[in-house]
Amino acid sequence: MRKFGVLLLIAATILGCQKSTPPRAEPPKKITLAFTDQPDCALVHIALTKGYFAHEGFDIQPQMHTYGKAALNSVLEGKADMATVGETPIMFSVLNGGIIAIVATIFTSNKNNAVIGRRDHGLTTPDDLRGKRIAVTPGTTGEFFMDSFFTAIGMSRKNVEQVDLKPEEMFEALATGKVDAAVASNFTLIRLQKELGDKGVTFFDKEIYTETFNIAAQQDFVLKNPDSVKKFLRALIKAEQFAREYPDKSQELVAASLQIDKNLVHEVWNSFEFRVALNQALLVELEAETRWAMKNRLTDRIQMPNYLDFISLDNLLKVKPDSIGIIR
Amino acid sequence: MRIATRLKIIFYLSVGTLAVLIPALFWSFNELKKAKDNDLLADQILTNVFERTSLRDDYLIYHSERARTQWHAKKASIDLLLSRAAVRLTDTADKAILEEMRKNFDATVAIFSRLEKVTGKMRTAGDNSFKDEELQKRLTSQILLKAYGLFDASNRLSDSTKARVEYTYRRFIALTFLFVVLMALTTILNSIFISRIMARRLAALREGAEIISGGNLDYRIECRGSDEFVDLAKTINSMTENLKSLYASLEGELEHRKKSATEIEKLNEYLEQYTLQLEAANRELEAFSYSVSHDLRAPLRHITGFVEMLDKRGTAGFDEKSRHYLEVISESAKKMGCLIDDLLSFSRMGRIEMMKTRTDMIRLVNEVRKELHLDGKETDVEFDIKPLPEVCCDPAMVRQVLINLIDNAVKFSRGRKPIRIEVNYRNDTPAETIFFIRDNGVGFDMKYVDKLFSLFQRLHSPEDFEGTGVGLANVQRIIHRHGGRTWAEGEPGKGATFYFSLPNFEED
Numbered sequence: 001m002r003k004f005g006v007l008l009l010i011a012a013t014i015l016g017c018q019k020s021t022p023p024r025a026e027p028p029k030k031i032t033l034a035f036t037d038q039p040d041c042a043l044v045h046i047a048l049t050k051g052y053f054a055h056e057g058f059d060i061q062p063q064m065h066t067y068g069k070a071a072l073n074s075v076l077e078g079k080a081d082m083a084t085v086g087e088t089p090i091m092f093s094v095l096n097g098g099i100i101a102i103v104a105t106i107f108t109s110n111k112n113n114a115v116i117g118r119r120d121h122g123l124t125t126p127d128d129l130r131g132k133r134i135a136v137t138p139g140t141t142g143e144f145f146m147d148s149f150f151t152a153i154g155m156s157r158k159n160v161e162q163v164d165l166k167p168e169e170m171f172e173a174l175a176t177g178k179v180d181a182a183v184a185s186n187f188t189l190i191r192l193q194k195e196l197g198d199k200g201v202t203f204f205d206k207e208i209y210t211e212t213f214n215i216a217a218q219q220d221f222v223l224k225n226p227d228s229v230k231k232f233l234r235a236l237i238k239a240e241q242f243a244r245e246y247p248d249k250s251q252e253l254v255a256a257s258l259q260i261d262k263n264l265v266h267e268v269w270n271s272f273e274f275r276v277a278l279n280q281a282l283l284v285e286l287e288a289e290t291r292w293a294m295k296n297r298l299t300d301r302i303q304m305p306n307y308l309d310f311i312s313l314d315n316l317l318k319v320k321p322d323s324i325g326i327i328r
Numbered sequence: 329m330r331i332a333t334r335l336k337i338i339f340y341l342s343v344g345t346l347a348v349l350i351p352a353l354f355w356s357f358n359e360l361k362k363a364k365d366n367d368l369l370a371d372q373i374l375t376n377v378f379e380r381t382s383l384r385d386d387y388l389i390y391h392s393e394r395a396r397t398q399w400h401a402k403k404a405s406i407d408l409l410l411s412r413a414a415v416r417l418t419d420t421a422d423k424a425i426l427e428e429m430r431k432n433f434d435a436t437v438a439i440f441s442r443l444e445k446v447t448g449k450m451r452t453a454g455d456n457s458f459k460d461e462e463l464q465k466r467l468t469s470q471i472l473l474k475a476y477g478l479f480d481a482s483n484r485l486s487d488s489t490k491a492r493v494e495y496t497y498r499r500f501i502a503l504t505f506l507f508v509v510l511m512a513l514t515t516i517l518n519s520i521f522i523s524r525i526m527a528r529r530l531a532a533l534r535e536g537a538e539i540i541s542g543g544n545l546d547y548r549i550e551c552r553g554s555d556e557f558v559d560l561a562k563t564i565n566s567m568t569e570n571l572k573s574l575y576a577s578l579e580g581e582l583e584h585r586k587k588s589a590t591e592i593e594k595l596n597e598y599l600e601q602y603t604l605q606l607e608a609a610n611r612e613l614e615a616f617s618y619s620v621s622h623d624l625r626a627p628l629r630h631i632t633g634f635v636e637m638l639d640k641r642g643t644a645g646f647d648e649k650s651r652h653y654l655e656v657i658s659e660s661a662k663k664m665g666c667l668i669d670d671l672l673s674f675s676r677m678g679r680i681e682m683m684k685t686r687t688d689m690i691r692l693v694n695e696v697r698k699e700l701h702l703d704g705k706e707t708d709v710e711f712d713i714k715p716l717p718e719v720c721c722d723p724a725m726v727r728q729v730l731i732n733l734i735d736n737a738v739k740f741s742r743g744r745k746p747i748r749i750e751v752n753y754r755n756d757t758p759a760e761t762i763f764f765i766r767d768n769g770v771g772f773d774m775k776y777v778d779k780l781f782s783l784f785q786r787l788h789s790p791e792d793f794e795g796t797g798v799g800l801a802n803v804q805r806i807i808h809r810h811g812g813r814t815w816a817e818g819e820p821g822k823g824a825t826f827y828f829s830l831p832n833f834e835e836d
Contacts, residue, residue, distance in 0.1 A: 110435065151463045207439045208466055210473050244424060273428065280476035288469035322487060325480030 028059035029228055034071035034080035037064055037258050039186050039265065040107040040213035041084045043239040043274050045257040046250055050242060052235035058228075066168050069140050072216060076100070081225075082217040082232065086141035087282060090216055091289045094310050095299040101222040101312040103229055104276050104323075106236060107213035110206040111271040113145035116192050117181030118174065119201050126153040126203045132180035135165040135173050141211045142167075142183040144289050147296070148208040149183075157296075171195065185211070186268045187260060194264075212282055222312050229315040236276050237320055243274045278316055279325035283307050331525065331555045338518045345514060349507045356503045360496040362416075367489035369413055373429075374482040376406045381475055384440065388468060391447055403437060413485075419492070425485045432478035439471040529557030536564060545572040610678075618675045621668045628668065632661045670798035674783070677805050682722040684810075689716035689763065692723060693751050696730040702738065709738055712750040719761055719830045725806045726830070732799040733765045733826050739793055740824065741769030760812065760832055766825040771818040780816050803828065 031053075035041045047053050053060045065071040068085035069092075075083040076098055084106065093100055115134070117123035123132065126149070136143050150156055163179050170182040171192060184192055193200055215236070222229055243250040251269055255262035286307045293299045308326070317324050329337075380402040386395035410433060414426055446467065450460050536549030545568055549561040635658045643651050693713055697703045702711070719726075734749065741747040750766040772780070772787050779785040781804040784797040803826075804814045811831045818824030 148466050151466055154460075154463075207435065207442055207470060210470060244420075273431075275428075279480050281473040281480075284469055284473045284476060288466070288473075291465070322484055325476065325483070 028054065028057050030059045030061055031082060031228065031232065032061040032063055032080040033082050033084075034063040034065055034074040035084040036066060036068055036071060037187075038067070039254065039268060039272060040068070040086070040109075040112065040211075042250065042254045042272070043106045043236050043243065043276070044084055045254050046242055047235045047239040049253045049257050050239065052238045053232070056231035056235045058231065058235070066166060067137060067140055068213065069137070072100075075217060078218075081221055082215060084213055085216050087212045087214060087285050088141040088144045088289055089139055090214060090310070091286050091293065092139050092299070094286075094305050094307065095290065095293060095301045099219045100216050101219040101310060102214045102216050102278070102282070103222060103312045104215045104233055104236065104316050105212045105278060105282055106215060106240075106274065106276055107211075108273040108275065108281075109211050109271055110209070111204055112185045112189075112211050112268075113142055113183065113209065114185075114189055115146065115149060115181050115183055115203040116174070116189060116196070117201050117203070118177070118196065119199055121177070121180040123181060123201050127155075129153075129181060129203075130155060130159045131161070133161040133163050133178070135163045135170050135179040135182035137166055137183075138164045141209075142185060144292060145209045145211070146183040147292060149203065149205050152205050152208045186271075187258070187264055190264050190268055210281065210285060212285060214282070219310075219312075222315070226315055229312070230319050233276060233316055233319050240274055240276050275323070276316070276320060277323040277325060278311060278313060280327055281325075282311070283326060329554060331522070331557070334522065334525075334555070338514070338521075342511070342514050342518075345510050349503070349510065353500070353503055353507060356496065356500040360493070360500050363489065363493040363496040366413075366416055367486070367493045369409060369416065370482070370486040370489040373406065373409045373413065374479075374486050376402055376409060377475075377479055377482045380406060381479065384471065384475065388443075391451065396444065399440070403440075406433060417485075417489075419488070422485060422488050422492075425481050425488060429478055429481040429485065432474045432481060435474040436471055436478060439467050439474060443467045443471060525555070526557070529555070529561075533557065533561060533564070536561065540564070540568050540571075545575060614675050614678055617671060618679075621671045621675065624668055625665075628661055628664055631657065632665065635661060667796050667798075670796045670802075674798050674802050674805065677725065677728070677802055678809075680725075682725065682809060684720050684722050686718050687721050687723040687726065688718050689726075689753070692727055693730055693734075696727060696734055699731065700735055700738070702734070708745055709741075709747045709749060712748065712752075714750070714752040716751070716753050716763070717761060719832075721810055721830055722806075725809070729803045729806050729828060730765075732803050733828075736799060736826070737765055737767035737769065737824075739769075739795070740771075740788070741767045742793070744768050758832065760829040762827055762829045764825050764827045766823065768823040771820045771822050771824045772816075773820055774818065777816055777818075781814055800826075 033044070035044045048060060048062070063071070063074055063080050065074070068083070069089035071080070071083040072085040072089045072093060074080040076093060082103075090100065090102060115126070115129065117129065117132070117134075121132065122128055129150075134146065136146050147157060150159070163173065165173055165179070165182070167184065167188045170179075170184055170188060173179045174182050174192060175195065182192065189202070193202060215232070217229070247269065251265045252262055255265045258265075287304060290299075290301075290304055294302060294304075311326065313324055313326060313328070380399060383395050383399040383402055386392065387399055410426065410430055414423075414430075417423060417426060443464065446460055446464050450464070532550055536547060539547040548565045548568070551558050551561050551565065635654060638654060639658070643654060646654065690713065693716065694703070697711065701707070702709050734751075737749045738747060741749070748768045751763070752766070753761055753763045755761055770788070776787050779787070781800045782797075783801040785801075786793075786795060786797045800814075807814045807828045807830070812829040814826070814828045816824060816826045
């Protein structure tokens with residue numbers, strides 16, 4: 001009887017040690033992701049390079065853009081499923097009637113945007129910007145930063161000549177003297193600084209603006225694909241953990257992914273916070289920018305939208321509950 | 329493995345378990361305390377952040393100096409608490425949260441400071457321009473944004489420290505449980521283990537002992553292992569082996585003894601026959617001796633009679649030589665008469681039937697003294713007669729023994745003044761009583777001791793001491809007939825001691 005018991009125990013142990021039946025293999029889900037080649041998308045680049053998306057069962061179709069607004073437009077146009085984008089384009093999209101959903105913030109910084117100008121164009125202090133031609137990408141975080149920056153120094157956009165340019169057009173415009181200064185974010189900013197060298201001058205204001213970069217999608221997509229959204233977020237959370245644990249390796253991965261000098265990444269890395277979260281700060285920022293947009297008549301809307309309707313909390317709440325800082 | 333070693337190992341294991349678990353418990357308790365302290369610190373930060381937020385709102389609405397001062401005081405408290413937390417919190421995730429809190433806190437401090445300046449400027453200069461108002465709003469948005477961030481991070485830190493408290497508490501409980509379970513398991517397993525071994529071994533020993541005690545000396549107890557029970561089993565096996573050898577040798581010895589007994593039996597039979605033949609021959613010899621002695625008496629009486637008749641008729645006609653011859657014939661005839669008397673007495677002692685009875689030896693000695701006329705004060709003999717026991721013997725025959733020995737003692741002590749004769753006894757063994765008569769006479773040389781009790785043997789010349797050499801032979805014959813022994817000790821000039829023993833038989 002005792003021997004039988006021992007045999008039963010051994011059999012149970014052997015059976016217990018057997019690997020569980022592997023899940024039925026499903027074809028990877030294709031997701032078209034519109035994102036940028038900027039550091040605000042570092043977590044996406046890490047997740048792609050480390051295969052976190054593939055591990056979650058995604059076949060990511062990358063759609064690279066130079067700035068977030070273009071990426072969001074791709075989603076709004078139905079060319080992409082999800083986008084990485086700053087809060088300003090989202091705000092404008094909502095004000096324009098876009099039915100979008102923010103599923104997570106993946107980047108926060110107070111020093112990503114700056115005004116970079118040419119000394120040889122008479123720029124030494126921020127006040128020297130008065131009357132100058134300044135390049136900016138309209139409808140982006142750069143525009144809001146510029147306006148805030150001007151407010152902080154007692155100016156307004158009326159005191160300058162605004163030249164609307166895409167980020168990739170700014171270097172040439174600044175180099176050829178078409179503009180005296182430009183509102184740029186990384187990596188464009190750091191590249192401009194390197195190229196201009198002593199000729200250039202950069203004005204930061206860390207206290208006047210906080211930039212966020214977010215994952216956004218059509219609300220319809222989020223509602224119909226909750227599992228995919230959760231898996232997508234899980235892959236980004238893994239990337240966040242990797243970035244926190246291995247910052248040097250993460251910088252190398254991002255540099256390699258974007259095919260840029262690792263030193264450029266390294267120089268700006270500590271100015272950023274890579275965290276998958278949804279904070280009350282996002283709401284504050286969106287509302288502040290909405291007030292700004294309405295005051296400057298950048299939108300026809302006169303009523304503040306309820307941005308809670310455009311933030312999808314459920315998915316992130318399920319995969320990373322402690323990252324929800326929005327008051328519910 | 330030996331039971332003692334097993335017990336030692338179990339003991340050391342228990343001690344080792346205690347040595348590990350007790351510090352682990354202390355460590356865990358300490359960690360729990362630390363976690364609680366950290367949680368308290370996180371709660372303090374959260375409370376301060378909340379209070380500072382209220383003061384900020386107070387200031388932003390009313391711009392009161394009191395609110396501003398309180399905000400700064402609270403800022404200092406939070407700064408201190410964050411610095412303290414940076415030292416105390418070691419977890420990587422907590423450190424990341426703290427770093428985030430510190431960034432947000434520093435940002436709120438910087439923005440608030442800027443906001444203070446803008447507000448102060450607006451109040452002092454009365455400048456309520458659109459630009460300053462806009463800046464104030466922008467800064468307020470930023471401070472709100474950072475404050476939310478700080479509040480959110482504070483909440484997460486509080487959650488994290490609470491989770492840590494919960495985790496350390498569970499770990500403490502688990503360790504305590506593990507401690508109890510391990511100790512209980514150690515005790516139970518120890519008991520089961522030892523009792524199983526002991527039960528198994530004892531069963532084998534009992535079974536083996538029963539089989540061996542049943543007579544199977546070829547059985548061996550199983551000796552697998554190296555513990556004390558195995559030693560015992562080996563000892564029992566060895567003992568069984570020895571028993572088997574002993575048994576085999578005893579069987580051989582028994583066989584040998586059986587053979588010897590058979591031989592002895594045959595020898596006894598032969599001896600009995602021989603004894604019977606010898607007794608018959610002895611009887612014939614004694615009869616012959618008696619007959620000869622008896623028959624010799626008649627011619628001897630004739631010789632003695634005729635010598636006396638010659639002497640009465642007168643020996644005047646005899647010359648000196650003839651008278652001498654006549655005296656020699658007379659003396660020799662007398663000696664021969666004595667010799668024949670003694671021989672007849674000796675012969676009689678071997679033939680008369682013994683009448684054993686309980687005999688008072690003192691009384692017997694005193695009678696002998698009286699008979700030998702040695703009880704008077706006029707004699708030169710000093711007797712030292714010790715209290716003697718009663719014995720079972722033929723009193724007439726033992727009386728003859730005492731007469732012979734005491735008479736000899738007096739005779740061979742002649743010339744000693746006084747003559748000292750000691751009559752005493754001793755009990756060397758419970759089987760017999762030894763009597764002895766000691767004198768202070770001429771003694772004898774021990775090299776002739778074997779001849780003392782032989783018939784007609786004399787150690788002294790008849791001129792010195794008269795006698796026929798039959799007395800001691802007679803003593804030996806009487807004592808032998810009683811089943812006792814005779815022997816003597818002596819030294820020339822220092823006296824002699826004659827011993828005889830009588831068996832301590834009950835009366836027939």
